[in-house]
Amino acid sequence: MIWLWDLAAILLGPVAGSFLGLISLRLPEEKPVVMGRSACGSCGRTLSPIDLVPILSFLVLRGRCRSCGAAIPRRYLMMELGCLALGVWSAYAFDGPMALVSALFGWWLLILAVIDGEHFWLPDRLTLPLGALGLIQxxxxxxxxxxxxxxxxxxxxxxxxxxxxxxxxxxxxxxRGREGLGGGDPILLGAIGAWVGWQGLPSVVVWAGIAGLSVVLAMVVRRRGVSAEMKLPFGVFLALGGWMVWILGPLGL
Structure with missing residues (x-):
């Protein structure tokens, strides 16, 4: 019955993505994540089960509320598809309980990357439990x-x-007399280290550096302003590096 763990990692992906989409909106605004039954943000209608089927409901309703026609934030669909992809990837890379644990790690890194990318913020309430879970597993x-x-x-x-x-x-x-890294970046790398071990940390940093340099080079090619004062969400790159090392293992440095 090992395949049941793989199936769980895949099927729970869109469900996790729907929940993470909600967190990505409410947590930065310091709103309660759980506020009773879900409702349309425009007309306030309580959503029924038919409105809440991950991915399928968005496609059937063409991304709009059934009552008022207001657009449903596309982040929900993107998060659901992203978590589905991470679940499939985990099921392909691992067998048994590790497949679901791997998917959970990927989903957690995804929400951290989204929040840091949008708000330059890595909340301790997400990074610290991620590290604790890494040690537990x-x-x-x-x-x-x-x-x-x-x-x-x-x-x-x-x-x-x-x-x-x-x-x-x-x-x-x-x-330099100013901050160069966000206060959450060391905590995030520590949390990732709890998952990949000390052997994987150099590779995490290498992957993160490659991703960061790729973004800077892309901005240069597109002739966008690049300066020493420019801020980049390093947590996004650390999350990517952590996932790559978790899936592929440390680089042969």
Missing amino acids: AVAFFLAGQSQLSWVHNLIGAAAGFGALWLVAFAYRRL
């Missing part, structure tokens, strides 16, 4: 005999990930 799979590496590697990864970026941020602040 490492201990659980090690005790179950499904992991050859001790969970101590993950614990070291959490400490090393946070400590390394914190020192970089501290040194930059002392040398």
